[in-house]
């Protein structure tokens with residue numbers, strides 16, 4: 001397919017789910033939206049990787065509430081993990097989180113910031129109201145922008161601190177979890193489902209990633225956008241449940257993942273990737289990123305996707 005031919009695998013067999021768990025080689029990592037879905041699994045796998053971070057900051061907008069329960073249980077026996085309150089739509093909690101993390105790191109800097117938190121609003125061109133667009137932008141674009149701004153001094157500190165020269169996640173990186181639905185070039189393959197607020201927000205996040213990569217290259221900070229696949233999380237399931245019945249569905253996420261079109265007439269499409277496989281892939285890809293991969297959109301399998 002056209003979409004498939006445009007996804008070039010540049011990281012070899014980076015991540016097919018069977019690979020041994022990869023370590024990032026990062027001393028410190030921060031994950032936003034860590035209380036469920038891909039964020040929670042990132043925490044789980046980072047903790048059980050061969051070289052877990054010495055400092056893992058796991059962020060949630062309600063760390064003490066019911067929503068944070070699973071995360072609290074997961075990290076309960078891990079002294080290297082710190083739970084941090086961070087709502088990406090609230091500049092005050094972002095600033096407080098950065099100050100708190102800075103105090104914890106004691107002058108060593110933050111190696112990896114993973115902007116994972118997001119919302120998904122599936123509305124058509126006709127149904128999307130200004131409020132829907134603004135809400136989506138607030139969380140999915142302005143959130144990562146403000147979080148990156150707040151943690152930039154710590155990322156710069158990490159980049160300067162070590163002896164490494166090139167770009168890598170073991171030195172300093174901003175990883176924006178994006179989506180192939182934000183790819184303008186792939187949109188003719190993915191437009192069966194409009195999700196206009198979400199698409200526009202992820203396209204903007206892709207642009208933000210590119211700008212960050214150019215601006216922070218000289219500072220030694222790698223900046224890449226990662227598409228996790230269509231994953232069985234609350235969001236992935238929500239995406240499926242909002243699809244109309246009885247359509248001929250081109251599994252657009254799969255196109256972007258370089259697999260053949262799967263045409264499933266009359267059935268409701270389902271997220272096809274377990275969160276375990278997606279995150280195993282993402283971590284494997286992250287561990288291999290270098291100067292050549294800053295400012296690109298890459299999927300969980302290590303394939304470069306078009307913007």
Ligand code: NDP
Pocket residue numbers: 032033034035036037038039060061062067086087088089115116117118119139177178179180227228229230231232233234235236237271
């Ligand atoms: P989920 O809906 O399962 O989880 C979303 C996470 O983001 C939750 O932890 C949620 O916290 C958090 N979050 C939402 N709003 C805020 C906020 N204002 N401040 C802080 N945290 C917030 O989504 P996934 O795990 O599936 O998605 C993770 C990332 O992967 C997202 O960026 C998404 O766009 C991307 N993605 C996912 C795909 C999929 O198929 N699942 C496909 C392509 C991309 P709370 O519990 O408080 O709401």
